[in-house]
Amino acid sequence: MSKTFTRAIFALSMLFFTASFAQGQSVTISGIIKDKATKEPMPGVGVTIKGRTTATSTNSAGRFSLSTTEKAPFTIVITYVGYTTVEKEITGSTSSLDLEIEAGVTLGQDVVISASRTPERILESPVTVERMGVNAIKEISAPSFYDALNNMKGVEISTQSLTFKSINTRGFNSNGNTRFNQYVDGMDNQAPGLNFSVGNIVGISDLDLDNVELLPGASSALYGAGGINGTMLMTSKNPFDYQGVSFQFKTGINHVNDDNTGNQEYKQLDVRMAKAWGNKFAIKGTFSFLQAQDWQADNYNNFDRTSRTVKSGNRVTDPNYDGVNVYGDETNSNILSVSRSLQQGFAAASPAGFAAFNNLIGSGASYANLVTAINTNPVYATLRPALPYLGVLYSLNKNTTSSQDVSRTGYNEANLVDYDTESMKMSGSMHYRFSPTIEAIAQLNWGTGTSVYTGSDRYSLRNFNIGQYKLELKGQDFFVRAYTTQERSGDSYISSILGSFINEAYKPSVGPAANPTSGWFAQYALAYSTARAQGATDEVAHNAARGVADQGRLMPGTTQFNTVKNGIANATISSGQGAKFDDKTNLYHYEGMYNLSNALNNVFELQVGGSYRIYQLRSGGTIFDDLTRDLNIDEYGAYAQLSKKLFQEKFKLSVSGRYDKSTNFDGRFTPRISGVFTVAPNNNIRVSYQTGYRNPTTQNQYIDLSVAGGRQRLIGGLPESLNKYNLFTNKPYTDASYRAYLTSVSTGAPNRALLQTYDFDARGVRPESVQAYEVGYKGLLGPRFLIDTYAYYNTYKDFITAVDVYQENPANNFPKFGVPVNAKGEVTSYGAALGIDYLMGDYNVSGNVSYNEIGDLPAEYINDFNTPKVRYNLGLGNKEVIKNIGFNVNYRWQDGFYWNSSFSSGEVPSFSTLDAQINLKIPSVKSMIKVGGSNILNKYYFTSYGNPSVGALYYIGFTYNP
Structure with a gap:
């Protein structure tokens, strides 16, 4: 790390330390909030200074503490749903403010x-926000809070496996959404x-989650690239x-009525321990382990x-069959070309034999007569x-x-991937x-697991692990x-x-020059031609030829198959003999933020902040073009936000901006x-106007990977x-023109003349950007009815997509x-949403x-909305329909649509689920x-084409001290 950067971080840290201790005289209030009827402490109760942004909430014991530079007297507002x-x-500092609240009917009081x-x-958020609080997390009907995100307004999930899911909003969903x-x-x-978010693999367990926003x-104006x-x-x-x-044990079954596996067991254990000594020092540790049989991708x-x-x-019917979830059949060749070769x-x-x-x-003799003559006439013995x-x-x-x-x-x-799903994660x-008001934190999150992920291919993630380690000082x-x-x-x-x-291990596709007929395609062509010469139909000849060429094929489940499979799976891609990628990429991130509002006596609100990030790409040539070099990417940015309430505090205007490089x-x-x-x-x-942008991912910039069985290279x-x-x-040459040329061949x-060249932009791939317009309304129509609605219009520019091209080489291959x-051009999308909550x-x-709808599209753009x-x-739902018994039911339906990705494309039918x-x-x-x-009705569905179908998961769980 450069000396300049080290000094900058030191200077920034000192600035925050100095500012935090120089805020002037503060007022600190603390106490406990209880239920008026039961006298029990109330966790998660919001405590806000009226008319200001300063806020906190009560802990599991109902206690809260709040410090402010607001001059007394001032008013605090205590809110809790229901x-x-x-x-x-x-009127001044106090440490024994005990309050009681009674059941009512209040919605929309969450603090975000x-x-x-x-x-x-x-209710006063300037943009749309969806929130899941600690109490809602305990009541969810889904197996985990991550699965329950689907119930939020406008949120959709792409499920690649039991433990791997990608979240998205407002269109352009993808596997491993970037x-x-x-x-x-x-x-x-x-x-x-690998460019996917790992919230399900290395994230927070339900026991340790306080909230999701x-x-x-x-x-991007506040959170930078992405x-x-x-x-x-x-x-x-x-x-x-x-x-x-606290601990939680959950067991259950999935794969009910699944012909692939039959019923399978699902097990999950979560443990959380936390201890504080006074109000100075505290520690926390969590552990989570999940074990199950994964959903199987069986789209053939x-x-x-x-x-x-x-x-x-x-x-059987298509010699060039290429199954979506079948691998190895991507390798193909034209039988006429092989025969001519x-x-x-x-x-x-x-030359003499050929003549x-x-x-x-x-001579006009039949093929059978020619064979007989050659086998019996001494003249043709050679x-x-x-x-x-x-x-x-x-x-x-x-x-x-x-x-x-x-093919x-x-x-x-x-037969190829590991469906024995495991996920182990821990944090401390x-x-x-x-x-x-000033707290220092040292934190680690680490997780490992076995899962299956869909990117440009299906990746079997075995013993994959990620660690995140943080030092933080916050006030x-x-x-x-x-x-x-x-x-x-x-x-x-x-x-x-x-x-x-x-x-290739049991029979190479193309034999060596010394023995060309040992190749699979050569044997296929010889057997096919012989069958055709004997009068067989084209279909019969192809099936006969495959039987000949497949002789010696390694059969799944045999010792020989497993030995070869394990050898290839454990050899790296860069060796030229394996399928394993060896990624050891690291990210280092530094950031800080200061809210000057209190220092400015809340005349207006002002925040400033900045960040610096380093990507160290290290894959040994198995993913990136880094076999002989180290690849590093630096990113830095700074932002500011100014807010002011106007017109007798009826209107709040916020202006923010961020610069990134x-x-x-x-x-x-x-x-x-x-x-x-x-x-x-x-x-x-x-009402809001926002801009956002996304840098090309690390793979968009530096990937160099052979996929589709070697038929394609991603760069x-x-x-x-x-x-x-x-x-x-x-x-x-462009994909369309090359296909037209193949038809002529x-x-x-x-x-x-059908071949058309593709001209790449000399600047290469660049960041994409969006201009987003939104108008929304959120309000209480009486104490029992909350409504939240919005409409948006997005215009994307320099949208990052991908092209397939074919380059002719000296060997006349493509x-x-x-x-x-x-x-090129702009891509537009628009949509709207409406959400209601009613206390009955x-x-x-x-x-x-x-x-959600896609609008204008450039002519050459592949629609991947x-x-x-x-x-x-x-x-x-009802938290207590009868004494100590509650329930929750969620029904979800979505329309059918067309899915387009680098892995596969096809129709995703409409489906509904009930949790x-x-x-x-x-x-x-x-x-x-x-x-x-x-999905208790066990109606199997899939969310994205080429990914597995998802059935029911039934469970029973016991939680201590939730």
Whole structure:
């Protein structure tokens, strides 16, 4: 690390230390809040200074502490969902403020931080915010809070496996979504090398989660690069506020009525321990372990990787069958071309034999008579060793050899990846309070597991692990933090490469020059031609040829298959003989923020902050172009936000902006302007203009990876990557024109005039940006009815997409490249959503509906909006329908849509799911028993094409001290 940067960090730290201790005389109030009827302490109660942004909440013992530079007297507001709001005047510091609140019917009183990076009531947020608090987490019907995010307005999830899911809002969903930020206690939760968020693998357990806040739409003005479609903040419980021992054990079954596996057991254990000594020092530790049989991807539809569409046919009816979740069958060749190559090879190796065969064929005799003559007539004895070539020459002469692409026989995903899902994660932290408002934190989060992830391929993640380590100093008005993310791919490998190399292990696709007929395609062509020469139909000839070529094929489940499979899976891609990627990428991040509002006596609100980030890409050439060099990417940025209440505090105007710079790209400024107008008490209209941008991911910049069984190479879009493969000088051909050319070849009349070159932008791939307009309303229509609605319009520029191109090389082959590029022109999208909550007695009725649509598209843009037009959620719950018994039910439906990704494309049908739980609270032992399930009607569905279908998961859980 440079001396300049070290000095800058030191200076910034000193600035925050100095400012925090020089804020002037502060008022500190603390106390306990109880339920008026039961006299029990109330956790999670919001405490806010009236008319200001300063806020806190009570801990598990109902205690709170709040410090402010606000001059006394002032008023604090105590709010909690389902209870009547209480206001209390404060005349000075106090440590024994005991208050009671009574049950009422109040909604919309949650305090959020994400929208403005400062506490404020969710009703007054300048942008749309979805929130899940600690009490809602205990009542969810889904197996985990992460699964329950689907119930939020406008939120959708792409499920790649049981423990791997990607969150998205407002369109352009993808596997391992890189347009959506996830933060855990302020740490970016994205794997820096593999480019997916790991909230389910290395995240927060339900026991330790305090709250989730989710911002749909652009959020770069406050959170920097990324988050072009949304940002989610997950916050764990502070050990000062939530002490003691908690544990949860959950067991159940899934794969009910699943022909692939039959019923399978699901087990999960969560433990949390926290202890504080006075109000100075506290520690916390958590442990979580999950074990289950994963959902299996079994889409065997025939996928045309050239046109990227599903076509009819299966392995029996289509010689070029390529199953979506079948690997190794990506390797193919044209049988007519192979036959002609064999013909040319035989003519060169044996001119006399070649001439003799042609003379015999020219005699007009049938193939059977020719074979008999050669085998019985001594004159032709020298031709007998070359008899296998006779069928090829005969069929070519009679024009019975079809110009048909033929693929190798692949292996189903279930035979290649590890479905024995495990997830183990642990975290620990130490907290020290210098004062009631200044706290130092040392924290580690670490997790490992086995799962399956969908990117440009299906990746079997085995013993994959990520560690995040953080040091932070925070106060009421500031924070300074530094953390690192350490990614280790363990024994992970790529399924299609594994399938292809298993095929090559028992029989190479192309034999060596000394023995060309030992190759799989050569044997196929020889057997096919012989069958055709004998009068077989084309279909019969192809099936017979496959039987011959597949002789010796390694069969799943055998010792020989497993030995070869394990050898390939444990050899790295860079060795040229393996499927394993060896990623050891690290991220280092430093940031700080200061809120000057209190120092300015709240005349207006002002925040400033900055960040610096380093990516160290280390894959040993198995993912990135880093086999012989180290790759580093630096990013830095700074932001400011100014807010002021106007017109007798009826209107709050906020203006913010951020400047960011990355190693490979020009700096850019992202502003945000928002206004919140209070039309009536607890009723607000919000309007915002936001901008967001996303740098090309680390893989967009530097990937250099063979996929699809070696048929395609993915490369970064930077000019240096394009130059490495001479794509500027030896210009490749577009995908559409190359397919047209192949069609002409198959007719026997190649037409090179059909080939059209693709011109890459000399600047290479660049950041994409969005301009987002939103108008919304959130308000209480009486104490029992909360409504939240919004409409948005987004315009994307330089949208990052990808192109497939084919480059002709000196051997007259056309290797395929997949390259990230920026779409020309603008891409627009728009949508709206409506959410309601209604308290009907003790019952909470909720529902939301969202609508998303893609608008204008550039002519060459591949539509990957990947989002249903309409989706809705309905919920019904009661925390205590009868004494100590509560329940929750959630129904979800979404429209069908077309999914397009680098892995596969196809229709995702509409589907609905029903989640439910019933719980029994046992106050005498501070415990709860919950029985429930997700998708309890067991209607299997999939959320994205090529990913597994998801059935029911039924569970029973016991939680102590939730």
